[in-house]
Amino acid sequence: MKQKKTYLLALIPFLVLCVLFELIPIIYTIIRSFVPEGEDFGFTLANYINIFTKPLYQKAIVNSLIISILSSIIGLIVAFIGAKAVHESKGKLNNIFMSILNMVSNFSGVPLAFAYIIMFGNVGVMTMIGSNYGIEFLANFPLYSIFGLLLIYVYFQIPLSTLLLIPAFDAIRKEWKESNALLGGTNFTFWTKIGVPILMPSILSTFSVLFANALAAYASAYALLMNNVSLLPIRLSEQFVGDLVQRPEFGSAIAVVLMVFMIAAIMIQNKLTVKKGI
Amino acid sequence: METNKKGAKLAIVVIIAYLLIPLAMTLIYSLFEEWIDVLPKRFTLTAYMEIFSDPVFWLSVGRTVLISIVPILLCTIIVLLAMYVTYIYKPEWDKYVQILCTIPYAVQGVILPICVLSLYTSVPKPFNNRIFLLISTYMIVILPYIYQGIRNNLHGIGANKLIEAAQMLGASKFYAFFHVVVPNIMNGVTVSIMLAMAIVFGDFVIVNTLAGGHFQTAQMYLYDVMKKSGQRTCAVIVVLFVVTLLISACAFFIQRKKERGTENGVH
Secondary structure, rough: OOOHHHHHHHHHHHHHHHHHHHHHHHHHHHHHOOOOOOOOOOOOOOHHHHHHHHHHHHHHHHHHHHHHHHHHHHHHHHHHHHHHHHHHHOHHHHHHHHHHHHHHHOHHHHHHHHHHHHHOOOOOOOHHHHOOOOOOOHOOOOOOHHHHHHHHHHHHHHHHHHHHHHHHHHHHHHHHHHHHHOOOOOOHHHHHHHHHHHHHHHHHHHHHHHHHHHOOOOHHHHHEEEEOOHHHHHHHHHHHOOOOOOOOOHHHHHHHHHHHHHHHHHHHOOOOOOOOOO | OOHHHHHHHHHHHHHHHHHHHHHHHHHHHHHHEOOOOOOEEEEEEHHHHHHOOOOOOEEEEEHHHHHHHHHHHHHHHHHHHHHHHHHHHHHHHHHHHHHHHHHHHHOOOHHHHHHHHHHOOOOOOOOOOOOHHHHHHHHHHHHHHHHHHHHHHHHHHHHHHHHHHHHOOOOOOHHHHHHHHHHHHHHHHHHHHHHHHHHHOOOOOOHHHHOHHHOHHHHHHHHHHHHHOOOHHHHHHHHHHHHHHHHHHHHHHHHHHHHHHOOOOOO
């Protein structure tokens, strides 16, 4: 049985694409992150030591992790409330809600940042109303800060997380709620003892999607603050493009750190869900 | 139970309001000359007239359409060819293809374009051509969606049965795959294509990193206008958002049509 292997030719374009634009760029970046700055060859850990010891980059790591974790948690809480509400009420409002979630999931990046600028920016509508009527909080709204960024990140996390969580609620059966009530449990005990534990795998995997999404996000932060904010994606890109002196080896190390965080989020989630045997 | 339902409705309404406010504000801002108090003043459409009569805007929209369609078409063809091999001849290789199609998730956002840029800026032509790099990088970014779409639909229609049937009628495996199976899954794959389209259409970070000022897409145009006029920026945002909605709506209707088709037993 000797078969002609000409069909293997069909695999070539796919392999060429993946090798040239996925594998080699990633491997090259990893190798380059160990090369001393400004040299072609050699091995050093200095790039990584710099990232974790220089205050500028330490701050970028801390800021990125804080904003990614916080925006994911807040997004998840809102998504939980929203998905639970969809689960509990049937009808037209649910359909409208789903359409709006789908619609606003496209509203992100530069447009989203600008929408917040016209609301809370230096001459934003809310800011002006705040100063006209003496509402301090609105007049001095700290949009151009990590807090302002967090607000924008939460906005784009909500539709994504709600859309991911809604299908998970299908696993909650009505009979369980009835058994819980028969055994004297309240609505609160149902969700804390039964509902949330059952949903845990979905909640965790949604968290890892949200975390990765926020960690690598660039456009909103860039549109709002240019390079004046210490976040890993911003610090990464300025090593390669822009007005500063370019430091590709050091930048490669930042890219690797970001990748490690992304992969860690996925791995931790996998491990947690496997351990529970669900 | 009744209060529970009311609470649920209220929660949904509050979230809807929260999500719609920034969008609504952008729309209103684009339609009025002045908005520095509670109510905006002087309705106008000048911002829209200005951008619609600006050839630079149309050129950048044209570039966006071009840069969305080319990578998506190429990527779909390439994945179909690869799936032809793994689905018919080498099912045991599918897991490797799947891994290659999942890696883009770990290099989301700014990471992949930076890796590509860092590797290819110093190589000879034509590999350092910015447009070539841009198209190739987009193909990697949308790879997971296209792969998932094709794979789900192949399994969904039971492609192996179709291929067996076609072979019994004397067709070759290649003919069976590309003339019988592919037309049947195309409707479903179109949904993933539309999703990919919306992603590329809304992209700023990849085009900004790889092409910089050399290739002005609609998102780059938007970023430029941002520094000039707030009202015009809002108008551009509204127009681009409507286009993205139309793309998603297409996907939605194709999906619906497909579901109805399956219900009636027609593929």
